[in-house]
Amino acid sequence: MVSEPRVETLALREQFNTAEQQKDASSLGMWIFLITEVMFFGGMFAAYTVYRSIYPGVFGAASRTLNATLGAINTAVLLCSSFTMALAVRAGQLGRRKQIMAFLILTLILGMVFLGVKGYEWNEKYVEHHIPGPAFHMEGAGLQDHAQLFFSLYFAMTGLHALHMVVGAGLLALLLYQTYRGRFSAAYYTPIDMVGLYWHFVDIIWIYLFPLLYLIDRHGPRP
Amino acid sequence: MTTPHVDSVKTYAAVWIALLLMTGLTTGVAYIDLGAFSVVIALTIAACKMALVALFFMHVRHSTKLTKLVVLGGLLWLAILLSLTMADFATRGWLGA
Amino acid sequence: MITAAVEEKETYLNASHGVKSWLLTKDHKRIGLLYLFTITFFFFVGGVFATLIRLELLTPHGNLVSSETYNKLFTMHGVVMVFFFLIPSIPATLGNFFLPLMIGARDLAFPRINLLSWYLLVIGGLFAIFAMVAGGVDTGWTFYTPYSTSYSNTWVIATALGIFVAGFSSILTGLNFIVTVHRMRAPGMTWFRLPLFVWAHYATALIQVLGTPVLAVTIVLVFCERMFHIGIFDPALGGDPVLFQHLFWFYSHPAVYIMILPAMGVVSELVSTFSRKAIFGYGFVAFASVAIAVLGFLVWGHHLFVSGQSLFAGMVFSFLSYFVAIPSAIKVFNWTATLYKGSISYATPMLYAFGFIGLFTIGGLTGLFVACLGIDVHVTDTYFVVAHFHYIMVGGAIMGYLGGLHYWWPKITGRMYPEGWAKLSAGVIFLGFNLTFFPQFILGYLGMPRRYHVYPDEFQVLHVLSTAGASVLAVGYLMPLVYFIWSLKYGAIAGRNPWKATGLEWQTDSPPPVHNFDEIPVVTHGAYDYSTTVGEGVQGG
Numbered sequence: 120m121v122s123e124p125r126v127e128t129l130a131l132r133e134q135f136n137t138a139e140q141q142k143d144a145s146s147l148g149m150w151i152f153l154i155t156e157v158m159f160f161g162g163m164f165a166a167y168t169v170y171r172s173i174y175p176g177v178f179g180a181a182s183r184t185l186n187a188t189l190g191a192i193n194t195a196v197l198l199c200s201s202f203t204m205a206l207a208v209r210a211g212q213l214g215r216r217k218q219i220m221a222f223l224i225l226t227l228i229l230g231m232v233f234l235g236v237k238g239y240e241w242n243e244k245y246v247e248h249h250i251p252g253p254a255f256h257m258e259g260a261g262l263q264d265h266a267q268l269f270f271s272l273y274f275a276m277t278g279l280h281a282l283h284m285v286v287g288a289g290l291l292a293l294l295l296y297q298t299y300r301g302r303f304s305a306a307y308y309t310p311i312d313m314v315g316l317y318w319h320f321v322d323i324i325w326i327y328l329f330p331l332l333y334l335i336d337r338h339g340p341r342p
Numbered sequence: 343m344t345t346p347h348v349d350s351v352k353t354y355a356a357v358w359i360a361l362l363l364m365t366g367l368t369t370g371v372a373y374i375d376l377g378a379f380s381v382v383i384a385l386t387i388a389a390c391k392m393a394l395v396a397l398f399f400m401h402v403r404h405s406t407k408l409t410k411l412v413v414l415g416g417l418l419w420l421a422i423l424l425s426l427t428m429a430d431f432a433t434r435g436w437l438g439a
Numbered sequence: 440m441i442t443a444a445v446e447e448k449e450t451y452l453n454a455s456h457g458v459k460s461w462l463l464t465k466d467h468k469r470i471g472l473l474y475l476f477t478i479t480f481f482f483f484v485g486g487v488f489a490t491l492i493r494l495e496l497l498t499p500h501g502n503l504v505s506s507e508t509y510n511k512l513f514t515m516h517g518v519v520m521v522f523f524f525l526i527p528s529i530p531a532t533l534g535n536f537f538l539p540l541m542i543g544a545r546d547l548a549f550p551r552i553n554l555l556s557w558y559l560l561v562i563g564g565l566f567a568i569f570a571m572v573a574g575g576v577d578t579g580w581t582f583y584t585p586y587s588t589s590y591s592n593t594w595v596i597a598t599a600l601g602i603f604v605a606g607f608s609s610i611l612t613g614l615n616f617i618v619t620v621h622r623m624r625a626p627g628m629t630w631f632r633l634p635l636f637v638w639a640h641y642a643t644a645l646i647q648v649l650g651t652p653v654l655a656v657t658i659v660l661v662f663c664e665r666m667f668h669i670g671i672f673d674p675a676l677g678g679d680p681v682l683f684q685h686l687f688w689f690y691s692h693p694a695v696y697i698m699i700l701p702a703m704g705v706v707s708e709l710v711s712t713f714s715r716k717a718i719f720g721y722g723f724v725a726f727a728s729v730a731i732a733v734l735g736f737l738v739w740g741h742h743l744f745v746s747g748q749s750l751f752a753g754m755v756f757s758f759l760s761y762f763v764a765i766p767s768a769i770k771v772f773n774w775t776a777t778l779y780k781g782s783i784s785y786a787t788p789m790l791y792a793f794g795f796i797g798l799f800t801i802g803g804l805t806g807l808f809v810a811c812l813g814i815d816v817h818v819t820d821t822y823f824v825v826a827h828f829h830y831i832m833v834g835g836a837i838m839g840y841l842g843g844l845h846y847w848w849p850k851i852t853g854r855m856y857p858e859g860w861a862k863l864s865a866g867v868i869f870l871g872f873n874l875t876f877f878p879q880f881i882l883g884y885l886g887m888p889r890r891y892h893v894y895p896d897e898f899q900v901l902h903v904l905s906t907a908g909a910s911v912l913a914v915g916y917l918m919p920l921v922y923f924i925w926s927l928k929y930g931a932i933a934g935r936n937p938w939k940a941t942g943l944e945w946q947t948d949s950p951p952p953v954h955n956f957d958e959i960p961v962v963t964h965g966a967y968d969y970s971t972t973v974g975e976g977v978q979g980g
Contacts, residue, residue, distance in 0.1 A: 134546040134623070136959075143406075144548045144622040150409055151614045154416035155652045161420045162656035162686050166671055168424055169431050169682055191369045195362055202358040205399040212348050251669040264670075265677040271669040275660065319400045326391045330384035334372035408621065419649050422736055426755075427685045430740065433751035
């Protein structure tokens with residue numbers, strides 16, 4: 120018995136038997152990718168945990184030089200962007216093209232705001248000579264070297280996070296374009312769903328970065 | 343698992359408000375001197391926020407057992423990395439070496 | 440109706456032509472072959488470095504190369520063999536080719552990501568080759584800080600970037616395999632009807648996705664430290680080089696299980712087919728694969744016994760390291776029990792399986808020696824450790840790989856390799872291997888340090904034996920290269936199932952058609968059902 124010629128569509132690629140199988144595979148694939156990201160960031164969290172446990176005082180002092188208000192606002196901005204992203208996916212489930220686009224645009228704007236604030240914060244650090252290197256100097260810290268360790272981790276972790284935000288922004292822009300071109304429907308909105316998972320994950324990383332970097336020891340002596 | 347669960351806007355909004363409130367909470371509590379307990383509170387609040395984002399925004403509460411296993415597995419593996427690494431650094435000086 | 444003898448049946452090899460059809464293929468079988476060429480190339484590159492090392496070690500004084508060059512030789516040998524040969528080897532070639540066939544699928548879950556994986560390996564490899572050609576890297580394949588971050592003035596970043604990119608190749612392959620096994624099995628193919636080769640690759644894939652990202656971020660940190668002079672591992676800034684070792688070995692220990700588990704999967708298939716018997720204790724072997732993957736993540740500190748790690752942690756890691764031997768032992772016992780009352784034939788693949796079982800056992804037992812903290816203090820960084828891991832990686836993994844390559848060659852190419860030459864080269868390899876590496880156990884025990892090219896005169900005899908063995912081994916490895924290529928034109932035509940084996944891959948043509956099966960099979964038997972006659976029939980009908 121010769122098999123029927125298979126018509127390949129967006130929702131049913133050649134290797135799958137049903138659209139549901141494809142969706143399940145995409146979802147599992149994205150979740151496994153997010154687990155790899157957990158371990159990727161995890162290495163830096165391990166370094167942070169080790170050094171904070173060894174140098175708690177210096178880490179506390181260095182943390183106090185960060186602007187907690189801006190950090191909190193940025194956290195709120197990202198949480199709002201997760202809200203709008205969830206609504207975008209919901210609009211995808213319901214096949215509402217214009218709504219999808221509206222929420223994707225909002226998410227993108229909020230993401231840009233976050234990155235803008237981050238850029239402003241990094242510039243503050245540059246001005247205050249808190250960027251690790253020969254020009255580093257932090258007032259009051261007992262050991263300049265260990266304070267540099269905090270800031271190395273600060274820039275490495277927020278930098279890696281920001282890089283992921285930029286990639287996310289690019290994906291959102293791509294989704295926006297594809298939605299505009301009518302690629303999605305209630306029957307096929309998987310890419311929106313998957314980018315949503317990625318975006319929420321990046322938000323979760325920040326949910327941890329905020330207290331771990333900004334709120335170590337807010338009740339200690341001000342520098 | 344053929345038709346997806348479409349959560350209501352109200353549900354998402356409730357989660358969103360809760361997340362914002364917890365952000366305010368964690369920021370405020372940081373200014374109170376709780377000693378070693380501060381980090382416990384901060385991480386607990388962060389874990390609650392993570393749970394809300396995962397369960398509701400990422401639809402884990404509607405997901406398959408496999409997805410839930412994958413999520414837990416990832417968290418467990420991170421815990422292995424952190425705990426066994428700290429098993430070294432936290433015990434330097436024990437047993438005389 | 441006359442079937443013209445010249446009319447060629449459409450297979451994945453001839454369905455489309457031209458370079459583009461290969462470089463842009465989505466077919467897992469073609470991608471498996473692309474990988475085969477790539478890793479074979481890197482194997483011989485790594486082999487060249489090994490040759491130079493063994494030539495240098497013929498004499499006790501540094502005659503052939505300077506110390507600086509020698510450092511580069513063993514570094515590049517390790518980097519190429521680990522990251523560009525062993526880690527991809529079986530999964531990317533045999534795994535890619537046969538995983539979908541064995542589960543009754545048309546392809547992997549994500550064919551384009553599969554192709555991307557290959558390109559990432561190639562790009563990573565190009566970075567590494569550039570580093571080699573531009574002057575090499577001398578940090579040891581383990582890149583320990585602060586030498587790699589602050590002091591080495593060789594091509595550390597280029598090499599590290601190459602490994603970083605190749606790491607993503609590995610991660611994506613693992614991701615693809617996990618989703619495929621979960622979501623693409625044919626009707627009736629339950630988990631416990633899967634061939635053990637599939638279980639082994641599933642367990643391997645778990646390690647690939649959970650461990651490799653930590654290596655990746657560690658490389659990022661080394662890169663940042665070296666490029667921007669920010670300190671994470673720098674003692675001058677309060678950093679701890681031992682932290683690097685923790686992060687590095689968190690991946691690199693499980694990595695050795697990435698290298699051995701697929702070979703174990705191959706051996707399960709070979710022992711079953713060539714005893715014409717179901718694997719003894721199928722469930723135990725399946726679970727042992729997953730157990731090795733999980734336990735393998737709990738033992739990395741045994742690489743840090745003498746590094747300044749706390750004694751308490753050393754004891755914990757030593758204790759845990761003994762456990763990971765248990766599932767490996769279970770497999771060896773079960774393979775052996777399979778042989779009992781089996782109808783054994785000594786085709787080349789089976790010879791490699793026997794070689795694997797014997798040599799892996801020796802390598803594994805010596806692993807127990809070094810897992811013991813007290814012994815390891817004496818033998819660490821000596822040739823004892825070098826011999827230990829070469830018994831597993833070469834005596835184990837490479838023999839498993841060659842056994843699998845011979846076993847599935849007829850399916851991949853439609854041709855049989857010449858059995859006489861194959862048996863001969865298996866013997867040459869076995870002899871050469873033992874002559875190369877057994878003396879190294881003795882050398883290490885007597886105190887010969889690794890990574891040294893100048894040594895006391897009394898060690899020379901053993902080194903000469905080792906180098907002699909290496910030259911025999913080299914001949915043994917070149918022989919298959921020759922006769923496999925020969926077989927493509929002159930080998931006997933292989934039918935669907937030359938070994939009369941069970942398994943879905945043997946129910947389709949040799950070479951398989953592009954879409955693997957004309958009709959997706961429905962599975963009703965377990966994987967090793969030799970109780971019913973196996974000929975040209977379909978498993979389960």
